[in-house]
């Protein structure tokens with residue numbers, strides 16, 4: 001038994017193993033050292049318990065490596081998104097443009113004029129700079145940026161509707177997902193929900209009939225992830241805004257996805273834009289920064305300067321405020337909207353641009369690279385915008401369908417998720433289907449490497 005202990009390698013010998021050195025970059029050298037010690041400790045306990053021989057060097061490396069793979073899974077990791085869903089909430093929604101990443105590095109690395117007026121040499125406003133850009137890109141008279149769209153709605157309700165009534169039509173009482181249910185948000189904000197109309201048909205007279213001295217706000221939402229079809233009637237935003245003005249009440253529209261440009265330019269159905277909501281006369285519009293805007297997580301409120309001024313004075317804003325890194329990334333993303341060709345540098349729009357034929361060319365190259373290892377077919381696929389935009393609109397796309405030799409596509413998907421970078425994609429009809437629209441072309445080589453390893457079992 002003593003000789004078995006002596007056969008165990010030293011910690012340093014294992015630390016020099018390239019397969020383990022690689023983890024130092026993502027997890028830090030201390031984590032690698034701890035995993036090696038744990039693997040050796042485990043081996044010692046086993047020898048002491050059953051008196052067997054020492055495990056091989058390769059077994060110890062595999063044992064430490066398994067611990068490190070597990071540790072990595074608990075941290076944030078890059079993923080190749082083969083689902084074809086562009087704004088995949090579970091996969092981090094919008095990838096950021098290079099300009100935003102550069103701004104994050106430049107501002108995050110050191111100090112900045114976050115709340116300092118360099119001209120006057122005294123305290124300045126955290127929000128002033130980005131407000132100008134939001135105004136320029138949306139055409140709104142004023143704007144405020146908070147942590148996310150849910151926070152934006154909460155701030156509006158807290159400022160205007162605490163203890164008072166908010167009228168919402170029944171066809172818009174939505175659950176967005178991730179625990180965001182409009183009736184619950186209203187309740188938590190201390191507002192009283194007044195539902196009017198029926199699930200399928202709502203008229204302006206329903207809203208009018210519900211007005212009371214205690215009404216604080218008329219609210220409409222983007223029914224972002226479902227569609228009611230058939231025998232339907234709805235209240236137009238323009239009519240709701242006019243009613244609000246007649247009654248002296250502010251109107252709020254929660255747009256959610258928040259398109260600044262017309263998606264019809266990308267061959268998709270029209271999606272209501274922030275500019276259209278403003279043109280309809282809605283007083284306050286809320287939307288996310290990391291959906292159709294294509295920037296960092298943020299909640300943006302645009303609209304009437306007097307109403308936004310009241311929200312700026314609300315102490316709750318302090319708890320919902322954004323940090324310098326978000327402001328830097330958001331400003332850099334918004335600037336792209338003002339530059340000719342700039343929108344194409346926003347990854348979301350760069351991914352929406354290629355035709356199915358162009359994507360098929362990429363899929364064929366992947367097929368050629370993987371062909372010998374599995375049955376690989378180039379397929380036409382159907383993706384989604386996601387993030388609550390255009391729930392019913394398919395984004396026509398292309399990809400590859402992999403049928404592994406052992407017939408177990410589920411196991412292949414599991415190995416692909418376990419690879420680094422992980423590949424996440426659909427399993428359908430016994431095939432692992434990787435949509436290429438949501439994978440940047442520059443990652444094709446890495447995708448091939450991962451899939452080759454995964455196919456080899």
Ligand SMILES: *Cc1c(COP(=O)(O)O)cnc(C)c1O
Nearest residue numbers: 148149150224255256257288388
């Ligand atoms: C996504 C969405 C929200 C929530 O936005 P977050 O930025 O995730 O807080 C709210 N309303 C609608 C209509 C949405 O689509």
